Amino acid sequence: MSFSIAELFEQHSTDKFDLHEQFLNNQMVRVLKTIGYDRHYRKANGQYLYDEKGAEYLDLLSGFGVFAIGRNHPTVINALKETLTLELPNLVQLDVSVLSGLLAQEILKTTPDNLDKMFFCNSGTESVEAAIKFARFTTKREKIVFCEHAYHGLTMGALSLNGEPIFREGFGPLLPGCYSIPFNDAEALEQALRDKDVAAFIVEPIQGKGVNVPDDNYLPEVERICKKYGTLFVADEVQTGLGRTGKFWAIEHWNVRPDMICMAKALSGGFVPVGAVAMTQKIMDSVYNRMDRAVVHGSTFSKNNMAMAAGLATLHVMQEENLVDNSAKLGTDIIDSLNALSEQYEFLKEARGKGMMIAIEFHSPKSLKLKAAWAMLEAANKGLFCQMITIPLFKEHRILAQVAGHGMNVVKLLPPLNLNPKDRDTIVAAFDKTIADTHQIPGSIWDLGKNLASHALKGKKG
Template sequence: MFDLKEIVTARQGENYGLHEAHVNRTLVKVLQTIGFDKVYARAEGAYLYDMDGQDYLDFLSGYGVYNVGRNHPVIRKAIEDVLEMDLPNMVQMDCALMSGLLAEKIVEMTPPHLEAVFFCNSGTEAVEGALKFARGATGRKRILTLSGSYHGLTYGALSATNNGNFQEGFGPFLPGMEAIPFNDLSALEHELSKGDVAALMAEPIQGKGVNIPAEHFLSTAQDLCRRHGALFIMDEVQTGLSRTGKTFGFEHWNLEPDIITMAKALSGGYVPCGAVVTRRSIHQGVFSRLDRCVVHSTTFGRNNLAMACGLATLHLLKEEKINENSEKAGNALMTGLRKLQDKHELIKEVRGKGCMIAIEFHQPKALKLKMAWKAIHAVDKGLFPQMIVSTLLSKHRILSHVAGHNLDIVKILPPLIIGDKEVSRFVNAFDDVLTDCQRFPGPLWEFGANLVKTAIKQKKPELKPVEA
C-alpha cells in the first residue's frame, strides 16, 4: 500500500542529500554557503516552520506566489471538492466547465475590452503565449522590451529578458527581440516609427530591482504603440492579483493594455496556473480558421485542479479585501523602513508599491564601513545585500531575497495577508541587522568575509584533465 505521509515522515530531513544526489547540486552548495539550508516541515499563512516548530516569517512568498498566504484552507477545500466530484479532466476535445468559469471571473476583473483568455501553466509560458499572439495577430515580427526586464527563462521569454546573467551561455536567441532603455520615450518612438514592431512588452514595475517607471512613461508608451500599430503588453506575472495594492499593476497609471499575462498568485500556491488575457480580435487573429483552433495549446493548461485554485484565489482576493491590506501593509512597511534611513546611512532608498518593496543601499561615509564596503564590492557587487538577507534569516528567522544580480538591493514580497505584528517584526529585525553592520569588525562582516572567500574560490578557473 502506498502511504505518502509515512514516506515523507520517515525521510524528512534528507532534503539536501537527495538534491545533492539527484537534482541541482549547485543550488545545494549555494544554499549551504549563504545559510539557507533550512528544512521546513510545515507552512501556514505568512509563516514557515522547521522540524523543531520554530517559525520563519516568509517575506519571499515563493517569489510572489503566496499572495493569500500558504496553505489557505479555502483553496485546499476547492481542491478537495474537485477530487470528490470525480470530474472528467483534460478530455482535450471538449470545452470543460471549470476553465470556462475561471475565464469568466478573470474577464470580470480586467478592463472591459479584454474578453478572451488562454490558460497555461506558468508565467514564462504566459509570456510565450503573449509573444505568439502579438506576432500572429499583427503579422509583424519585432518585439520591444525594456532594459532591466525579466520575463522568464524559456527561449522566447528569455530572448525578451534583458539580463545577461540569465542569458549567458544560451544564445543565439530569437531574432526580432530588442530592449530599449528604461524610461526612454525617444528611443521607443524611434523604434516604433519603423513600422515593424508587433508589441512593446513591459512589467508595470520591474521585478529585478523593483524599478518603478517615470510617472507618464507607460501611459505615453501605450499611446505611442497605438499610434504606430503596435500592441501594448503588460507582464503582470508578479505584479498582478493585488501585489502592488491594486488588482493589476497597470491600474496605477490607468492603462488599457492589449494583452495581460498573469500566473504565480493565480495558482493559490497549490497547482501551477497561468493565463493570457487579450482582446477578442487579437485572440481570433491567432485562432483564425477552423484548422487553427488549437494552433496554440498546452496539455495541462485547463486542468480542473488549476482552475479550482484560480477560482478560489479570485474569491479570496475580493472576500478578504486583499487589495486594501496589500496597500495598508506595504505603506506601513515603507514608512517604518524609511524612518531607518536617518539612523542608518547605508540605506539609499526605500521604494515600492503595495507589498512589492526594495531597500537599496549605497556606500557609507564612515571610514571603517566605507573600507569594508569597498572590500566586499571589489570581489562581488552582489555580496553586501546577501549578507543582510542571510543575517535576517539566521538571526531573526525572516526569509527575504536579493533583488537581482550585482544590485545592492534587498527585496521583500510578503504575503498580502500580513498585519502589524509581521510589519513590526521585519522593521525591527532590519534595524537590528543594520546596527550590526556598524560594528566593524563584527559577526556580520565576518560572515561577509566568508562569502568573499567562497566567491574568490568560485572565480578561480578549474583545472581540467587533458583529454587523450
C-alpha cells in the same frame, strides 16, 4: 500494499539535501549550505514556515510571489479536495470545460474593459510565449521590443526577452527580432517603434529585478506610442498582478489599457500552476480565425480542473479577505517605516515599491571606515553587501528574504498579502537591528562579510 505520501515524507524528511545532491541540482544545495539556509521545514501555514524543531519563520519570499494568499490556505485546499471527489470529466480535449469558462469570466471582471478573451497555460513563461506568438500573428510583424533588466521567463522565447545577461549566456542563438531598450524611457520606445515593424512591446509595470518603479507618465506614454505605431502593448503582470502592488493589476496605478496582460504565480494559490493571457477580442479572433485553427496554439494540461479550481478559489479568498487593500496599507507602512531609518544609517539609500512589492536599496556611505568596508565587499563581488543583510535576517530573526538581482545592492520583499500589523513591526525591527549592526566595525556581521568576500574571490579564481 498501501501507498502513503505522509509515510514517505516522514521517512525521508531529512534526506532532501542528499537526494538533491545525487539526483537533482547539487549546486543549489551547495548555495543553501554555504549561506546557512539548509533548514528542514516540516509545516507551512499562511505567512509562516516551521522547521523540525517548531521554530517559526516569516516568509517574505512567498515562493517568488506564488503564495500571495499565504501557504496552504484552507479555502483552496477544500476546493481542490471537492474537485477530486466529484469525479469530473477532465481534459476531454474534444470538449470545453465549465471551470475554465468560469475562471475566464472571473478574471475578466478585474481587467480593463478592452480585454474580452482569455488564454490559459501553465506558467508565466508560457504566458509570455503565447503573447509573442499572438502578437506576431495579429500584426504580421516579427520584432518584439523589451526592456533592459527585464525578466519574462526562461523558456527560449521568453528568454529572448530577458534583460539579464546571466540568464541568457550560453543558451543562444535566441529568438531573432528581439531588441531591448532602457526601462522608463518613452523616447527610446518611440525611436524603436517608429518604423512600424514591431509586433509588441512587452514590459513589467514595475520591474521585478530591482523593483524599479517607472515615472508617473511612462506607462501612459507607452500606451500612446504603441497605438501610434500599431504595436501591441503587452503588460507582464506575472509578478505584479493579483494585488501584489496594492491594486489588483499594477497597471491600475497609471490607468492604462494594454492589449494583453500576462499573468500566473499568485493565480495558482500555490497549489496547481496556472498561467494565462487576457487579450482583446481582435487578437483572439485574429489567431483563431477559422475552425481548422481552433487548436493552433494550446497546452495539454492548461485548463485542467484542478488548476481552474485553484484559480477560482484564490480569487474568492482575495476578495473575501480584502487582500488587495491589505497589500496597499501594510506595504505602504513598511516602506515608510524603512525609509524613516535612512536618516540613521549611512548604508541605507531608500525603500521603494508599491504595495507588497518592496525594495530596500543600499549604497556606499560617506564615513571613511564604512566606505572602506563597503569597497572591500564590492571588490570581491558586486552586490555582496545585501547578503550581509539577508543572512542575519534569516539566522537571527528567522525572516526569509532575497537579493533583488545579480550584482544589485537591493533586498527584495515579496511577502504574502495577508501580513498583519505584528508581522509589519517584526520586519521593521529586524531591518533596524540588522542595518545597525552593519555600522559596527569591527563586529560579527563584518566577520560574515569577510567570509562572504573570501568565498566570492575563491569562486572567481575557480
